[in-house]
Amino acid sequence: GESVGLHLPTLSVQEGDNSIINCAYSNSASDYFIWYKQESGKGPQFIIDIRSNMDKRQGQRVTVLLNKTVKHLSLQIAATQPGDSAVYFCAESHSGGGADGLTFGKGTHLIIQP
C-alpha cells in the first residue's frame, strides 16, 4: 500500500532560525496533503494543507511546498520559536480530502535550542 515517510525522526534548530521538515510519499494518486503538529500529551493539531493542483501555500510563519515530480512535501517554519517544539506529521489522501482516512508519516520531532 501507499506509505508516507519523513526523512528525519529528529531535527534540532536554533531559536530564531528557519526550520525545514521534509516528507516523502509514494502514492502518485495522492491529491491532498496536510501537516499536523503534536505537542506532548495532546492530539495532533492542523497546521496547513495543500491540494495537488498547487505547489506552494503559505500560512502564518509556515509554508508548505509540494513537488509532485519527486513526490516530496516540505514544511517551512520561519523564525522558529520555543512554542514550535513538537512532533510534526505529514499526511496524505487520495480520496479528495481524507474522507476515507489519511495516511500519516511517522513524525519528526522538532527540538528548539536557545
Add this chain to the structure above:
Amino acid sequence: DVKVTQSSRYLVKRTGEKVFLECVQDMDHENMFWYRQDPGLGLRLIYFSYDVKMKEKGDIPEGYSVSREKKERFSLILESASTNQTSMYLCASSPGYGYTFGSGTRLTVV
C-alpha cells in the same frame, strides 16, 4: 471553536475486558475516525464512519468494532482487550477536508 472530546484521558483495563472509548464532536461533521498511535508506527486508521450507522474498516480493524448511533458520537469498542491494544487512541472528525483531533485516550491493558 471546533471541538472533539474524548471521554477519558487515561484508562487501565484488564485483559479480556470489554472496553468502550467514546468520542463526541460538536461541529456537525459527517466523517469520524479512530486512529491508534504507537511509537515508531505513527498513526494507523482503525475504523471510520461517513454517517450515522455507517462504518468502514481502516487499516487495522482486527480486535475492534465501532458504533455510530448519533451523528455527533463515535464509539470504539474493544471486544476483549489484549495487552497489544495498549496504545494512544485518537478520535477525529472532518467535514470533508482536514481533520480535527481529540486529545487522545491513553489505554493500558494489564
